Amino acid sequence: MDFDYDLFVIGGGSGGVRAARIAAGQHGARVGLAEEYRMGGTCVIRGCVPKKLMVFASSFPTAMADAQAYGWQVTVGGLDWSAFRARLDSELDRLEKAYRGGLSSAGVEVHDCRATVVDAHTVHLAGGKTVRAKHILVAVGGRPFVPHFPGSEHVLTSNDIFKLDALPASVLIVGGGYIACEFACILAGLGVKVTQFQRSARILKEFDEEAVDLVAEDMKAQGIDLHCGVVVSGIEPEAGGFRVTCMDGRSDVFGKVIYATGRVPNTESLGLEAAGVALGKGGKVPVDGWSQTAVPSIYAVGDVTDRIQLTPVAIREGHAFADTVFGADPRQPDHDLVASAVFTTPELATVGLTEDAARAKGPIEVYVSSFKPMRSAFAGRADRVLMKLVVCKDTRRVLGCHIVAPEAGEMIQMVGIAMKMGATKEDFDRTCAVHPTMAEELVTMRKPVRTA
Missing domain, CATH: 3.50.50.60 (FAD/NAD(P)-binding domain)
Structure with missing residues (x-):
């Protein structure tokens, strides 16, 4: 043929x-x-x-x-x-x-x-x-998914943000995944008044809950008006922007409405x-x-x-x-222990299992350190970072690592290598710290904060 x-x-x-x-x-x-x-x-x-x-x-x-x-x-x-x-x-x-x-x-x-x-x-x-x-x-x-509802034709998606002729004074972001949270932080940092609605009980549902709680706290501290459990029922144009009405009766006007509700x-x-x-x-x-x-x-x-x-x-x-x-070199792509980062402010980076997912598989130990980083503490800012390791009680292997910190994505790449090699908690403990850094906390946590 x-x-x-x-x-x-x-x-x-x-x-x-x-x-x-x-x-x-x-x-x-x-x-x-x-x-x-x-x-x-x-x-x-x-x-x-x-x-x-x-x-x-x-x-x-x-x-x-x-x-x-x-x-x-x-x-x-x-x-x-x-x-x-x-x-x-x-x-x-x-x-x-x-x-x-x-x-x-x-x-x-x-x-x-x-x-x-x-x-x-x-x-x-x-x-x-x-x-x-x-x-x-x-x-x-x-491509971005936008559900159909009255006024859905008025919303923007992540594709449109890069093509805005001007930044709006205010914006509503609908969604609680990583794209929604990233753009909430980006636009807030650029000086836009940001409100974010998420229909479920918390943002970033697929990530470790303890780490996400800190991200949400920091987002609110930046001035992002974050609300969970809110569902939009309709949008219509109004002078100055778009009026958004929700199923719980709340109603407000925003310069732009951005939907980040999946792909x-x-x-x-x-x-x-x-x-x-x-x-x-x-x-x-x-x-x-x-x-x-x-x-x-x-x-x-x-x-x-x-x-x-x-x-x-x-x-x-x-x-x-x-x-x-x-190429006569048969191999399958490896989808195990893929590290990822959410570029919020601060970043959330993760590799391996969340605490809840690991607990469902067997007995674990959880090591957590949360503290004010030196750089921002000196500047008088109150933000905190978090380093978390989830460890298998039986094999001692590190099953999950979750970091909330500036440049967390840079740190998790290195942790991913260690975990891919099967590193145990004792391997982390034997590694000498680089001081003064945020990442040194990953190798200095000696006592678990909880076991399960």
Whole structure:
């Protein structure tokens, strides 16, 4: 059977691009890739990268206030949002160009259009062309989900924040996941009056409760008006913004309303079901450990699947797929002990099990240290940090680590290496502390605060 490509990738995000580059550049496969928007996907264009740059931008008011406390003569002015936007757009253009350059140098043929699946080996391009491929990789990622309710057409999502012409004076953020909490902190840091509604009893439900409690406390201390157990019933335009009405009767006007209530896979009208790939809950693509769907020639990686939705995970999945199918190096991506960080202020970083999840598996010891960090304490700020280890009583292995602190994401990366190697609490204890640092508390906690 004649094929136009050995591999055709649908989606130019981190996972799809990595798979295409490795298959073509390292293993010599004939590869085509279609992307309907911008190369780089959610992470590079409308996710991790611009978000982290906004995190940096939002941190300067506190940094300058600290500088004053340390004796520096600093005058804090206002943010020139248009200047920041222009610089941000320029950086994203540079990154997209780098992604395209990497594909080109690897020999990947790029199609700047939407692509859909016709059958096990056929892909239809929006321009009217149809191509045949021995293997098809679906890497179309996901998009923000907004529930339908009266006035839902007026809300913004995380995709829109990077394109605002001006920052609003006030904003309501609806949602309690990491995206909602990150943007609440970012916008508050940029000088916006932020209110946040979450329908369930607490924010960041998937993370360790003790760590989340400290994050929520710090968010409120920053002036974020955080309310849990609140459900929006309707939104309508009003002078000065949008009036939001809730099921408990509360009503208020906000300059903008942003929904961060989860994400869904971009599988709608993609043609997978007609090709024999039955979609799972919410439109996710079920795959096995090899990223293979029920149709042997069709694979899927990244946020479109029913696995961990993180950019580094998608990259590893794409790389493993390419090595397995085209490099005679069969291996499955490892989804165990994947570290992650929530870029709130302060950051929340985690690897392994929460205290509740670990307790459900057997007897544990819990070690916790919460304290005022030296830098902010000297500046007169009351914020606290938290270091937490969850340890298996029987094996002594560290099952979970949870950090709430500035730069927590930088710390958890190192902890993740130790835990991946099977480190025990005694291994942590034998490690000499680096003083004075926040992270030294991870190796100086000697007595558990509770056992279960």
